[in-house]
Amino acid sequence: MDAIVLLKGDHKLVEGLFKEYEKTKDTATPAAKRMLVDKICSELVTHAYIEETIFYPAAREGAPDTKDHVLESVEEHHVMDWLLAELSGLDAADETFDAKTTVLIENVRHHVEEEEKDWFPIVRKALGRNRLVDLGEQMTAAKAKAPASPLALASAKS
Numbered sequence: 001m002d003a004i005v006l007l008k009g010d011h012k013l014v015e016g017l018f019k020e021y022e023k024t025k026d027t028a029t030p031a032a033k034r035m036l037v038d039k040i041c042s043e044l045v046t047h048a049y050i051e052e053t054i055f056y057p058a059a060r061e062g063a064p065d066t067k068d069h070v071l072e073s074v075e076e077h078h079v080m081d082w083l084l085a086e087l088s089g090l091d092a093a094d095e096t097f098d099a100k101t102t103v104l105i106e107n108v109r110h111h112v113e114e115e116e117k118d119w120f121p122i123v124r125k126a127l128g129r130n131r132l133v134d135l136g137e138q139m140t141a142a143k144a145k146a147p148a149s150p151l152a153l154a155s156a157k158s
């Protein structure tokens with residue numbers, strides 16, 4: 001599958017989980033919120049892992065114009081990593097849990113919009129279909145190697 005189609009599919013899946021959180025946060029039990037946020041965390045960590053290890057380096061190499069966008073994206077992942085780490089150690093019944101999750105959602109939405117609107121189109125143009133399909137295959141395979149902890153991502157240390 002084309003790398004950008006794959007990444008946009010991940011974005012869509014996570015957006016669905018965000019909407020579910022927003023719809024249920026006032027009525028769900030802490031245990032249900034815990035499960036949903038853990039699912040969001042694992043999807044986001046896997047996604048960030050394949051971007052950081054495969055897609056972002058390929059973008060910088062094949063589309064050098066995207067360098068600043070990529071660097072900014074890694075910093076946005078960095079903020080996400082620490083929010084996810086805090087959320088994983090936080091009681092879902094804590095009064096700050098919804099606030100922290102809401103800030104996570106706002107941050108990721110902003111990040112996804114920049115990827116999809118500002119610089120993925122530049123990468124698509126520069127890399128071409130065959131290279132994107134090749135990267136998509138590499139990323140699909142790499143998902144199995146993603147870490148469980150957000151703090152194990154390279155961006156956590158950037």
Ligand SMILES: [Fe+2]
Pocket residue numbers: 048051073077111115
């Ligand atoms: Fe990203």
Ligand SMILES: [Fe+2]
Pocket residue numbers: 007011047051112115
């Ligand atoms: Fe992304």
